[in-house]
Amino acid sequence: MPTKYIIVTGGVLSGLGKGIASASIGQLLSSRLKIIPLKCDGYLNVDPGTMNPFEHGEVFVLDDGGEVDMDFGHYERFLGVTCKSKWNLTMGKVFDVVRQKERRGDYLGKTVQYIPHVTDVIKSHIFEVAKEESADLVIVEIGGTVGDIENELFLESMRQVKEDVGRENIIYIHLTYVPIPYGVNEQKSKPTQQSVNLLKQRGIFPDVIIGRCSQFLTKEIKAKISNFCDVEPDAVITGLDVEDIYEIPLIFEQEGLAEILHKKLNIYSPPDLRKWKQLIENLRNPTREVTVAMCGKYTKLEDSYASIIESFNHCSAHLGCKINLKWVETTNLEDASFLDDIDGLVVPGGFGSRGTEGKIEVIRLARERNIPFLGLCLGLQLAVIEFARHVCGMEGANSTEMDPNTPYPVIDILPEQRGITEKGGTMRLGAYPAVLKNGTLTRALYGSAEVSERHRHRYEVNPEFHKMIADHGMIFSGCSPDGRLVEFIELPDLKFFVATQAHPELKSRMEAPAPLFHGFVKACMDQKNAMT
Ligand code: GLN
Secondary structure (H helix, E strand, O other): OOOEEEEEEEOOOOOOOHHHHHHHHHHHHOOOOOEEEEEEEOOOOOOHHHOOHHHHOOOEEOOOOOEEOOHHHHHHHHHOOOOOHHHEEEHHHHHHHHHHHHHHOOOOOOOOOHHHHHHHHHHHHHHHHHHHOOOOEEEEEEOOOOOOOOOHHHHHHHHHHHHHHOHHHEEEEEEEEOOOOOOOOOOOOHHHHHHHHHHHHOOOOOOEEEEEEOOOOOHHHHHHHHHHHOOOHHHEEEEEOOOOHHHHHHHHHHOOHHHHHHHHHOOOOOOOOHHHHHHHHHHHOOOEEEEEEEEEOOOOOHHHHHHHHHHHHHHHHHHOEEEEEEEEEHHHOOOHHHHOOOOEEEEOOOOOOOOHHHHHHHHHHHHHOOOOEEEEOHHHHHHHHHHHHHOOOOOOOEEOOOOOOOOOEEEEEOHHHOOOOOOOOOOEEEEEEEEEOOOOHHHHHHOOOEEEEEEEEOEEEOHHHHHHHHHOOOEEEEEOOOOOOEEEEEOOOOOOEEEEOOOHHHHOOOOOOOHHHHHHHHHHHHHHHHHO
16 A cells, blocks of 8 residues: 555644644554654744743653654654654754755755755655655644745645645645634634635645534534535534543544545544543543642743643543642742642753742652652752752752852763753753662552653763762662663652652653653542541
């Protein structure tokens, strides 16, 4: 079978959930096909690693060390694949290639132009990935909204692709918005019509339209969209607003999307959503409830912590426990009253010194009051600083990231990071193994002696202080195989005080929640029991 292609575009508004729609489409078809998700982003950064999470949401890190768009989190979680950085094509990467080719003389004698030179680079990249991965189906998501200048070249490339692969091997899916204006109380199709027109002006005629709406699309509106936009009536699908994104594949299935895709692409890969349905059922019907404080800096934008939120959803589905996240901004912490109704706290990753003193204070409270605590990356570093200051007596202990002149640099830059001045893709990135110590909680939670988790950091627990800290009772429950790098810590006398230099949230899946999160939520449930 030749490789099939599904191209997903978006119109009317940004933020309609193209990533989740693409991941859900993939999930519906994944039972028998090898599916590769590919995302095209129009920005000129080579990757999102240099962007503030406020601007672009969480930076997702892959096993191979690639820093990619957060949609890759959805792809991995919905499709069960391990993505590669090559599957995220940004305009920054495209122009890099075109410029190198031009300097090398590949275009000698020619005027280098958007069409065909830039579009050829885009298409060859996509075909190369399809070939390397022996993909049955490639789902290409085009970032942004039709009509944006940024994605014009990607759209033009996608228009051309149908000639290269044959019309029978490609379909175009367009995600739009169907508003129900206040006072009119009726589903409206005009924004969809206009955005499909924009797409048609670019030579792309959608085969399927997904209308994001707060209600199921009525038969009438489907007929209208079908008529005005020239798609078959059963190819107009509701993209319902849902409480949990995990419901989207179920909605698409209910709307008959899988059959349409089978028919149009001449494939057969029936959805197998039994297990998924069961987990969603659990998520919808929790029998318990806990409240977890998230002590971060980007708390105003939940997208900055997308994978952590999803990891908690996975735990919810497995433990039948609703997890309320209480966002605590540590830059202006006034007193400890926020602790009154919480059952556990998380200090997530972060960069720079803003808010760190507040987080250290929060960790001290967790330790002293024996409240379950989970530290992630920066969270581990701050837990070590807190312990050094208040248990080991190292007053003024700090990370050299926050205070280069600290008398006790218990957290210091990794030796291999010294002297690196370029910011893009230069951190310690990707999956690294850690050896877990026998008899520790960390090892019990993972249930294995060696684990591999993903990383994104420049600083580490300074080896000069390992002995001093360990002598005071902090257990280094997991280290890099050479023993140099502390990857996991815990305080054995407390109910749950565990932190890691890694980001285990990046590998959490609905079918297999990250073990540290699972253990942490269980500890929060016990904590709540003990309190009531
Ligand atoms: N800023 C810290 C470091 O670079 C922690 C990074 C993180 O939390 N991802 O080591």
